[in-house]
Amino acid sequence: MSFDCPLPIRERDCILLAHGSGGRLGAELVERILLPAFRNPALEPLDDQAVLPAQSGRLAFSTDSYVVTPLFFPGGDIGELAVNGTVNDLAMGGAKPIALSLAFILEEGLSMDDFRRVVKSVRNAAMRAEVPIVTGDTKVVGAGNGDKMFVNTAGIGVVPEGCALGSTHVRPGDAILVSGTIGDHGITVLAQRQGLSLGGNLTSDTASLYPLVRTLLDGCPGVHALRDPTRGGLAAVLCEIASRRKLGIHIDEASVPIDESVRGGCELFGIDPFYVANEGKLVAFVPEALADSALEALRSHPLGRRATRIGHVTADPPGVVLVRSPLGGERVLDLPFTEPLPRIC
Amino acid sequence: MSFDCPLPIRERDCILLAHGSGGRLGAELVERILLPAFRNPALEPLDDQAVLPAQSGRLAFSTDSYVVTPLFFPGGDIGELAVNGTVNDLAMGGAKPIALSLAFILEEGLSMDDFRRVVKSVRNAAMRAEVPIVTGDTKVVGAGNGDKMFVNTAGIGVVPEGCALGSTHVRPGDAILVSGTIGDHGITVLAQRQGLSLGGNLTSDTASLYPLVRTLLDGCPGVHALRDPTRGGLAAVLCEIASRRKLGIHIDEASVPIDESVRGGCELFGIDPFYVANEGKLVAFVPEALADSALEALRSHPLGRRATRIGHVTADPPGVVLVRSPLGGERVLDLPFTEPLPRIC
Numbered sequence: 001m002s003f004d005c006p007l008p009i010r011e012r013d014c015i016l017l018a019h020g021s022g023g024r025l026g027a028e029l030v031e032r033i034l035l036p037a038f039r040n041p042a043l044e045p046l047d048d049q050a051v052l053p054a055q056s057g058r059l060a061f062s063t064d065s066y067v068v069t070p071l072f073f074p075g076g077d078i079g080e081l082a083v084n085g086t087v088n089d090l091a092m093g094g095a096k097p098i099a100l101s102l103a104f105i106l107e108e109g110l111s112m113d114d115f116r117r118v119v120k121s122v123r124n125a126a127m128r129a130e131v132p133i134v135t136g137d138t139k140v141v142g143a144g145n146g147d148k149m150f151v152n153t154a155g156i157g158v159v160p161e162g163c164a165l166g167s168t169h170v171r172p173g174d175a176i177l178v179s180g181t182i183g184d185h186g187i188t189v190l191a192q193r194q195g196l197s198l199g200g201n202l203t204s205d206t207a208s209l210y211p212l213v214r215t216l217l218d219g220c221p222g223v224h225a226l227r228d229p230t231r232g233g234l235a236a237v238l239c240e241i242a243s244r245r246k247l248g249i250h251i252d253e254a255s256v257p258i259d260e261s262v263r264g265g266c267e268l269f270g271i272d273p274f275y276v277a278n279e280g281k282l283v284a285f286v287p288e289a290l291a292d293s294a295l296e297a298l299r300s301h302p303l304g305r306r307a308t309r310i311g312h313v314t315a316d317p318p319g320v321v322l323v324r325s326p327l328g329g330e331r332v333l334d335l336p337f338t339e340p341l342p343r344i345c
Numbered sequence: 346m347s348f349d350c351p352l353p354i355r356e357r358d359c360i361l362l363a364h365g366s367g368g369r370l371g372a373e374l375v376e377r378i379l380l381p382a383f384r385n386p387a388l389e390p391l392d393d394q395a396v397l398p399a400q401s402g403r404l405a406f407s408t409d410s411y412v413v414t415p416l417f418f419p420g421g422d423i424g425e426l427a428v429n430g431t432v433n434d435l436a437m438g439g440a441k442p443i444a445l446s447l448a449f450i451l452e453e454g455l456s457m458d459d460f461r462r463v464v465k466s467v468r469n470a471a472m473r474a475e476v477p478i479v480t481g482d483t484k485v486v487g488a489g490n491g492d493k494m495f496v497n498t499a500g501i502g503v504v505p506e507g508c509a510l511g512s513t514h515v516r517p518g519d520a521i522l523v524s525g526t527i528g529d530h531g532i533t534v535l536a537q538r539q540g541l542s543l544g545g546n547l548t549s550d551t552a553s554l555y556p557l558v559r560t561l562l563d564g565c566p567g568v569h570a571l572r573d574p575t576r577g578g579l580a581a582v583l584c585e586i587a588s589r590r591k592l593g594i595h596i597d598e599a600s601v602p603i604d605e606s607v608r609g610g611c612e613l614f615g616i617d618p619f620y621v622a623n624e625g626k627l628v629a630f631v632p633e634a635l636a637d638s639a640l641e642a643l644r645s646h647p648l649g650r651r652a653t654r655i656g657h658v659t660a661d662p663p664g665v666v667l668v669r670s671p672l673g674g675e676r677v678l679d680l681p682f683t684e685p686l687p688r689i690c
Contacts, residue, residue: 020687022684048438063446067450103408338369
């Protein structure tokens with residue numbers, strides 16, 4: 001006969017409600033997993049807030065929550081998305097990212113291995129993007145009240161002197177460029193969710209775009225606006241700018257770069273690639289006279305190798321996006337009522 | 346016989362998956378509910394990031410997710426918590442909050458009335474705290490994959506020149522003050538969840554503490570550290586500082602202010618009030634010689650009216666929090682393994 005010590009077992013193989021508490025398990029999660037992964041001078045004191053040195057220049061600020069399912073997919077996972085997504089939102093304003101926050105909402109029962117894997121992925125993505133995680137939060141909700149893991153990041157960036165990017169600067173006469181193929185991320189996640197293999201080398205394009213933006217702005221400082229076509233895809237970016245700025249947008253469909261396996265996936269699922277999310281592409285609005293130098297700058301960076309010009313902006317018809325098909329017909333590209341792909345990011 | 350038009354109905358009385366999409370319903374949620382509630386120059390362009398003017402001074406940065414259930418409780422709701430909680434995390438560093446982000450994760454089926462009510466509450470709390478919501482995000486997950494609503498806020502603050510608050514400054518000889526009664530928030534939410542009426546005027550203490558911090562630091566600039574005792578309550582703050590700074594902390598239990606109905610609730614639920622969350626209180630560590638002037642400053646503000654001195658810091662025993670009971674006995678206050686109250690904030 002043996003006596004078992006009634007002390008609670010500390011090493012758990014899954015997330016418990018107590019990991020989100022102000023108690024010992026919550027503290028252990030911080031001390032054993034989060035702090036070792038992200039250690040840096042601003043995070044280290046573990047006070048209620050991180051304190052960063054004074055910055056000269058305007059600040060960019062952005063946030064996004066990530067609810068993608070499945071958590072892991074070819075080319076990335078929710079942790080990598082959460083870093084790159086917020087870094088990219090800052091970069092679209094020309095801002096150099098200087099600090100990220102990281103907040104988890106975990107569902108009780110999530111495997112500790114999956115949690116560690118995402119934390120590692122956040123760390124690696126943050127290192128690649130050269131931005132520290134300086135503050136964070138972890139909450140746990142009961143089984144059935146969440147879906148494994150939701151991640152929120154917010155980020156601060158510094159906008160260089162003289163840089164003034166924004167959709168309010170888009171003008172008739174601007175050329176419209178994309179930095180590469182569209183639809184890769186959304187179709188990859190959808191195929192993974194459906195258990196389909198679409199052939200080719202289908203992977204998410206998740207990447208930090210700041211280095212590409214830097215290269216573009218160094219080579220062509222006169223860019224008017226940058227947007228990353230995530231949820232709602234290229235269509236959402238174009239429709240939003242046409243509608244809010246009351247401008248006409250003309251797209252030449254044949255010029256929009258689409259990977260063959262993505263095109264196949266779109267046909268299989270019956271989805272227009274214009275509406276599919278990207279996580280490592282940008283759309284640039286540049287004055288016509290600068291279009292060639294902007295393209296050259298984009299193509300000089302590995303992330304912009306397949307950059308191409310896809311259309312232009314006019315005054316008329318205001319608020320409308322027109323797409324010219326390869327056969328010469330023209331169709332109106334509209335915001336969809338809903339989206340074909342929920343929980344893609 | 347009549348024909349019904351098959352066009353989708355735009356005005357919905359509950360949240361649909363499409364409200365989280367890059368499509369028309371997502372855009373409508375922004376244009377009809379969020380933008381009108383929070384309109385300000387940094388938010389208005391609706392670009393991927395908000396751009397803020399250059400700031401002189403160090404920056405404070407903090408984030409928290411809120412998963413409290415129920416969403417509404419006496420004295421506040423999840424929206425008010427989300428604003429005050431992040432404002433308070435910044436204020437504990439002495440920082441004046443200058444901008445907040447706001448990210449919702451909504452469960453499909455959430456009533457539109459509840460969503461509007463929380464948005465209104467966020468707006469009112471942000472106006473009271475004099476901090477704009479400059480950027481945001483809304484995601485929707487399917488029914489059963491969330492729990493009505495989770496809210497994340499992140500905040501940027503500016504730390505005044507010369508201000509150096511932080512737990513690393515806590516020293517032997519420091520006096521420990523609290524700004525008022527403890528346990529109000531946690532017991533209010535728990536009573537609401539259990540459908541119990543505990544008598545008295547039991548309400549959450551959720552409040553922006555920045556004005557109280559300002560008053561305190563103006564009257565007594567030599568404060569060493571401030572913490573707000575949220576998850577894990579007063580115990581978590583004291584145990585964390587004792588453990589990380591390897592100091593002894595001595596608390597006089599009789600001096601800790603506790604409302605009568607909170608005390609009754611704690612007895613009923615069998616919970617130690619030291620472990621119960623607060624959302625509008627602060628703990629201050631101040632050099633002994635400044636304790637009286639710090640108390641005077643705190644009491645001069647409505648949020649600090651019941652401020653009191655509850656203990657002091659010593660070199661020994663390192664890492665231990667000792668509580669002297671009204672009868673003279675001494676007990677060790679330890680971080681609980683877990684927490685009695687999940688999803689309290």
